[in-house]
Structures are given as C-alpha cells and as structure tokens.
Amino acid sequence: MNKKRFSFKFDSDEKIKFSLSEKKKNIIYSVLTLFIVAIVSAALLSGVNELMQADERNKNDADMLEVMKRILSADEYRKTENGFEKTKEILAVYEAYEGEEIKGYCVQVEVKDYTDTITLMVAIDNEVKVQAVEIVAMSENAGKGIKAKDPQFLDAFKGKDNYITANKGTPKDKNQISVISGATTTSKAVTEGVNDAIAVVSQIKADVASVEKETGEDAPETNEIPTETAPQEVAPETQTPTEGNVGEGGSAQ
Amino acid sequence: MKTFFSLLQKKLFAENAPLVMLVGLCPLLIASKTLISGLVMAAAISSVLIFSCVVISLVRKLIPDNVRLVAYMIIIATLVSVAEIMIRAYLPTHYVNLGIYIPIIASAGIVFAQADNVASKNGIVVSVIDGTLTAITFSIVIITVSFLRELLGSGTILSHRMIEEEYGMSFALSGGGGLVILGMLAAVVKKINSIKKSKKEGE
Numbered sequence: 359m360n361k362k363r364f365s366f367k368f369d370s371d372e373k374i375k376f377s378l379s380e381k382k383k384n385i386i387y388s389v390l391t392l393f394i395v396a397i398v399s400a401a402l403l404s405g406v407n408e409l410m411q412a413d414e415r416n417k418n419d420a421d422m423l424e425v426m427k428r429i430l431s432a433d434e435y436r437k438t439e440n441g442f443e444k445t446k447e448i449l450a451v452y453e454a455y456e457g458e459e460i461k462g463y464c465v466q467v468e469v470k471d472y473t474d475t476i477t478l479m480v481a482i483d484n485e486v487k488v489q490a491v492e493i494v495a496m497s498e499n500a501g502k503g504i505k506a507k508d509p510q511f512l513d514a515f516k517g518k519d520n521y522i523t524a525n526k527g528t529p530k531d532k533n534q535i536s537v538i539s540g541a542t543t544t545s546k547a548v549t550e551g552v553n554d555a556i557a558v559v560s561q562i563k564a565d566v567a568s569v570e571k572e573t574g575e576d577a578p579e580t581n582e583i584p585t586e587t588a589p590q591e592v593a594p595e596t597q598t599p600t601e602g603n604v605g606e607g608g609s610a611q
Numbered sequence: 612m613k614t615f616f617s618l619l620q621k622k623l624f625a626e627n628a629p630l631v632m633l634v635g636l637c638p639l640l641i642a643s644k645t646l647i648s649g650l651v652m653a654a655a656i657s658s659v660l661i662f663s664c665v666v667i668s669l670v671r672k673l674i675p676d677n678v679r680l681v682a683y684m685i686i687i688a689t690l691v692s693v694a695e696i697m698i699r700a701y702l703p704t705h706y707v708n709l710g711i712y713i714p715i716i717a718s719a720g721i722v723f724a725q726a727d728n729v730a731s732k733n734g735i736v737v738s739v740i741d742g743t744l745t746a747i748t749f750s751i752v753i754i755t756v757s758f759l760r761e762l763l764g765s766g767t768i769l770s771h772r773m774i775e776e777e778y779g780m781s782f783a784l785s786g787g788g789g790l791v792i793l794g795m796l797a798a799v800v801k802k803i804n805s806i807k808k809s810k811k812e813g814e
Binding site for chain 1: 670673674675677678681682685686688689692693696697699700701703704707708
C-alpha cells in the first residue's frame with residue numbers, strides 16, 4: 359500500500375501533479391490558519407491571565423481579611439511564618455494585632471473529608487481558646503457535608519482549648535462536641551482542622567515562651583516544645599523576627 | 612419584537628437545546644445542586660455561547676472547511692478558559708465549588724452545536740440573536756432544575772431555609788435525582804410540543 363502510493367506520487371502525469379500541489383496548498387493554508395488561531399488564542403489567554411492574577415491575589419487577601427474581621431476583630435492582621443511546624447494542612451497563620459499587642463491568631467486550615475476539600479478559618483485567642491470557626495470554602499460537591507456550615511455546629515467549638523474529639527450523641531466532656539447526624543465524616547474533618555489550628559497556636563505560644571525565656575535569662579532552648587519540631591523552631595534565622603514581636607508583647611504584659 | 616418572541620418560543624419548546632435536543636446535559640447536571648451554582652453556570656455558558664457566536668461568525672470565511680471543527684474547538688476552549696479565569700478572579704467562592712467543572716463547557720454539545728449549526732453558516736447578527744436565545748433557554752432550564760434540586764434536596768433556596776431539614780430528599784442532590792428531575796421537565800416540554808402540534812394540525 360505504502361509502496362503504491364509512493365510510486366503514484368512520482369508518476370509525472372501533468373494532471374495529477376497539478377491536483378497534488380493544489381492539495382498541498384490547501385494543507386498549508388489549513389495548517390497556517392490553525393496555527394494563527396492557536397497563537398491568537400494563547401496570546402489572549404496569557405494576557406487575560408496576567409491581568410487577572412494580581413487582582414485575584416489582592417481579592418483573596420481581602421476576602422480572608424473580611425473573614426478574620428468577622429471572627430476576631432482587631433486593628434491589623436500580619437501573616438506569620440515562624441514558630442510552628444509547617445504542614446500542608448496549614449495554609450496561613452495570621453497574628454491579630456490590637457495596637458501593638460497580639461490579640462489572638464487566625465489560622466487558615468485546609469482539611470479533607472472523604473471527597474472534598476474544606477477550607478476553615480479558626481480564630482484562637484491568647485489563652486489558646488477557640489474564639490470562632492468559619493468555613494471559608496467548601497466544594498459544592500460536598501452534598502451532605504454542606505450541613506457542616508450549620509452555625510450551631512461551628513459555635514460548639516467556641517471556648518475549646520485542647521484536643522477536641524467529635525462523637526455521636528450529646529457531649530459529655532468539655533473538649534467534646536457532637537457530630538452532625540448524616541455528616542459524620544465532614545464533622546470529624548472540621549474537628550481535625552480545628553485541632554490542627556490549636557496545635558499550631560500552642561506551638562507558637564510555646565515558641566514565644568521559649569524565646570522569651572532565652573532573652574530574659576539564658577534558659578535551655580527546647581523547653582516546652584514537643585519532640586521533633588524543636589530543632590526547626592530554634593533555628594537562628596527564624597528567631598530574629600519573632601524576638602521583636604515578643605519584646606512588644608512582653609512589655610505590654 | 613414579535614418575531615423575537617416567536618423565535619424564543621420556538622427555541623424554548625420545539626428546539627429546546629437541553630430538553631429536546633439533549634445537548635449540554637453534562638454542565639447542566641453537574642452545576643444544578645444549588646441555585647447559586649446553577650446561576651453561575653448559566654452565566655458562564657451564556658457568555659461562552661454568545662462570544663463564540665460572535666468570534667466564529669466573524670472568522671467563518673477565513674477558516675477552511677476541513678479544519679473548521681478543530682479551529683472552533685480552539686476558539687471555544689479559549690473562551691471557556693477566559694470565563695474560568697474571570698470566575699476565579701471575581702467569584703472565588705464559586706470557583707472553589709465549580710472550578711473543575713467550568714472547563715467541561717468546552718466539551719459541552721450545546722456550544723459546539725451552536726457554533727457548527729448556526730454561527731458557521733450565518734452572519735454575526737443572526738448568530739448572536741440565535742446564540743442569545745439558546746443561552747436564555749439553557750439558563751431557564753438550569754435555573755429551574757437547580758431550583759427544584761435545592762428545594763427538594765436541601766430544603767433551601769439560596770441558602771435560606773424553606774422546608775424543614777428532616778423533609779429534605781437527598782436523592783434530589785444525587786446524580787440520579789438530577790436526571791429524574793431533568794426527565795420530568797423534558798416530559799413537560801414534550802407534552803407542550805405535542806399539544807401545539809395537534810393544535811396546528813387541527814387548524
């Protein structure tokens with residue numbers, strides 16, 4: 359088959375040659391058209407993307423700010439990177455400043471129930487007590503999980519300060535909450551997220567305490583910090599920025 | 612204006628894109644769990660439909676026939692990506708909900724059928740009017756379906772509680788429930804069509 363076509367191509371009949379070149383012209387024209395269409399589309403897309411990206415980032419920050427204002431009102435929110443172990447669940451940690459004093463922390467956490475990703479904003483005060491929990495984003499596909507947006511469920515987290523467990527039925531313990539019936543997995547995922555947030559803030563608190571001690575008197579470095587996170591946190595470069603904040607916070611105390 | 616309404620009527624009943632021609636069902640079923648996502652999807656598909664009609668009817672004479680489908684595909688996919696970027700920028704909460712389903716518009720038959728059947732054969736005015744009418748039809752259908760699904764499934768409308776929670780039918784939120792509701796609507800449209808037809812024959 360291949361051979362036949364090959365020989366056909368080189369048959370120097372005037373007519374066939376003509377039609378072949380016509381076909382070739384068509385092919386070239388088609389390819390060029392497609393090429394131009396693709397180039398123009400790509401240029402348009404990259405232009406739109408470029409335009410929107412900066413806008414988007416500002417918008418996202420503004421949205422987060424709005425959520426934080428709602429759940430923990432303060433004058434200023436500063437993103438912090440120090441004093442805690444970074445995991446992929448913790449998206450961002452913000453310190454809420456009232457004047458020059460840290461009023462509390464807002465932790466943005468991402469958790470997964472069995473199908474969906476849920477983004478939470480957890481407000482925690484200085485005594486590592488949960489002030490409020492808000493679901494920032496949740497995939498629509500959650501279906502039943504959408505019940506977790508129920509304010510009654512989210513309010514139940516208020517005042518919790520330790521590892522929270524989610525169980526069925528009425529809570530017996532102080533750090534226990536009841537799951538939403540029909541949305542057990544989602545409730546447990548949200549609870550895990552809040553626990554992560556509490557863990558982060560207590561780590562920051564422990565870090566602040568250890569730095570404080572260190573600056574005051576030459577105390578051993580790894581004081582209240584649990585296990586493996588310790589070496590990371592007392593690394594010299596992560597300390598320096600925290601020290602300033604601690605000084606301010608300490609003097610106010 | 613009168614012709615516009617008669618055209619709209621024709622689009623709504625005899626040539627209803629999702630319910631009679633059964634195109635564009637994929638985005639329709641995916642995005643109709645809540646009314647708000649239905650509205651966002653309706654807006655996205657409408658803009659893609661109208662803009663693709665504009666672009667394709669403008670370039671239709673430049674594109675050779677043998678590669679026209681590929682070229683339309685690229686144009687539609689570009690417009691869908693633009694819509695996706697816009698939704699990501701301006702409606703970030705809905706992007707989280709619907710984000711991965713927006714690109715599916717590019718493969719939805721409704722846009723493609725519109726491009727190949729109407730926009731590639733007609734001038735810009737005719738194609739835009741036709742595209743707008745198709746967009747209106749699709750929007751009406753998806754808003755109805757998502758309204759019913761949210762009301763029956765979660766008992767809410769735009770997150771306002773309408774029905775007590777324990778009476779919610781979670782079946783309506785599942786894919787099967789969506790198909791059943793869609794089928795009921797299709798039956799209603801078919802009935803109306805047959806009544807109209809018999810009336811016409813009676814005259």
